[in-house]
Amino acid sequence: xxxxxxxxxxxxxxxxxxxxxxxxxxxxxxxxxxxxxxxxxxxxxxxxxxxxxxxxxxxxxxxxxxxxxxxxxxxxxxxxxxxxxxxxxxxxxxxxxxxxxxxxxxxxxxxxxxxxxxxxxxxxxxxxxxxxxxxxxxxxxxxxxxxxxxxxxxxxxxxxxxxxxxxxxxxxxxxxxxxxxxxxxxxxxxxxxxxxxxxxxxxxxxxxxxxxxxxxxxxxxxxxxxxxxxxxxxxxxxxxxxxxxxxxxxxxxxxxxxxxxxxxxxxxxxxxxxxxxxxxxxxxxxxxxxxxxxxxxxxxxxxxxxxxxxxxxxxxxxxxxxxxxxxxxxxxxxxxxxxxxxxx
Numbered sequence: 001x002x003x004x005x006x007x008x009x010x011x012x013x014x015x016x017x018x019x020x021x022x023x024x025x026x027x028x029x030x031x032x033x034x035x036x037x038x039x040x041x042x043x044x045x046x047x048x049x050x051x052x053x054x055x056x057x058x059x060x061x062x063x064x065x066x067x068x069x070x071x072x073x074x075x076x077x078x079x080x081x082x083x084x085x086x087x088x089x090x091x092x093x094x095x096x097x098x099x100x101x102x103x104x105x106x107x108x109x110x111x112x113x114x115x116x117x118x119x120x121x122x123x124x125x126x127x128x129x130x131x132x133x134x135x136x137x138x139x140x141x142x143x144x145x146x147x148x149x150x151x152x153x154x155x156x157x158x159x160x161x162x163x164x165x166x167x168x169x170x171x172x173x174x175x176x177x178x179x180x181x182x183x184x185x186x187x188x189x190x191x192x193x194x195x196x197x198x199x200x201x202x203x204x205x206x207x208x209x210x211x212x213x214x215x216x217x218x219x220x221x222x223x224x225x226x227x228x229x230x231x232x233x234x235x236x237x238x239x240x241x242x243x244x245x246x247x248x249x250x251x252x253x254x255x256x257x258x259x260x261x262x263x264x265x266x267x268x269x270x271x272x273x274x275x276x277x278x279x280x281x282x283x284x285x286x287x288x289x290x291x292x293x294x295x296x297x298x299x300x301x302x303x304x305x306x307x308x309x310x311x312x313x314x315x316x317x318x319x320x321x322x323x324x325x326x327x328x329x330x331x332x333x334x335x336x337x338x339x340x341x342x343x344x
Contacts, residue, residue: 004169006037018118027303028327048075058086073158074308076101113141130147178342185338189291196277196285198270205286208261213343216254220247224259262286289334296329303327 001339007013043299055067070079080097089095117137120126126137170335186206194202194204225240233272238244273282284290304327312318314331323330 001036002041004032005035005112006042007115009173009180010112012111015115015118017113020225023302024326025303026299027329031326052079055079055083056293073161080297084312091227109142109145113138113145132236172213179342181337183288184295185292185334185342188270191293192291192294193285196270196290197270197273197282198263198268201269201273201286204268205261205265210255212257212261215257216250218250219253220250222246289338292334292337296331297335300328 017026020029039240042047052067052070081094083088083093084097115135115305121134122133126132151157154160157300173333190202223240223242224238224244227239228234228236238246240246242249256317262283266282269277269282269286273285277285297309297313300313300322303309304325309318309328312321319331322328323332
């Protein structure tokens with residue numbers, strides 16, 4: 001819920017963030033926005049399940065159906081109206097409820113249009129060729145969006161809504177997020193790492209890491225056969241060669257290949273690394289996320305000042321402070337960007 005309500009991977013936060021001053025304290029902003037969104041989602045969850053529980057006790061559905069199975073359109077147009085009808089002044093609260101839904105839809109449309117129009121407005125094609133004003137770009141996007149959204153007004157609209165929501169929001173956006181994290185962790189400013197350990201060593205590690213990951217996944221699934229007890233049973237049971245234990249083989253092989261990759265990358269390090277870097281420093285440039293640290297340095301410098309962050313960077317006390325202070329981001333952030341998100 002928090003992932004989608006924050007419009008992650010939709011370009012909305014990127015567009016809004018581009019309007020900030022260059023020295024904006026981003027680390028504090030992201031914490032405030034995220035925690036407020038989580039708080040609002042938790043409060044909404046209590047409201048929804050309180051209503052569903054009340055309806056289950058007072059107005060149970062026939063034929064073994066449950067109010068808890070209601071979701072999406074069924075929740076808004078079936079469960080909530082029944083609950084609101086029990087209020088004193090039900091007409092007033094019904095108008096307020098659906099008015100807020102309408103305003104929520106308009107607000108969401110604002111953010112989606114803003115994300116696309118910002119990209120078009122900032123592009124070189126628009127600056128030097130099209131030269132459209134922001135008003136014209138937004139107008140064209142709204143017209144195109146209105147025609148596209150008319151598809152949901154037909155009898156098959158709910159089916160199209162489910163298809164788009166399932167494949168774009170659940171698969172497309174998550175895949176895009178993986179690609180963004182992978183680009184940031186494995187390609188952004190990788191020239192800093194190449195300058196220290198050499199192009200050959202850095203490329204060997206990048207290729208070897210993902211080869212190890214793919215081999216681990218391949219063996220884990222190839223040595224087992226997923227089966228269902230019945231067609232209606234959503235649970236899969238792994239049988240076949242190794243059954244549910246196949247992941248052990250994949251994990252072990254992946255770890256072995258990863259260690260071989262590290263060894264090869266270390267042996268193929270540049271002459272500069274052999275003469276000027278210690279083993280610890282070399283391993284940091286091979287395994288670490290020095291390239292992602294560029295972004296963290298920028299954000300933490302904005303939060304507590306460039307000089308203060310430079311003095312505390314990569315020290316035990318400084319990194320401990322960065323993990324708890326609201327204006328800084330801990331060193332774990334780079335690990336999540338480079339390893340956790342693209343891998344998982």
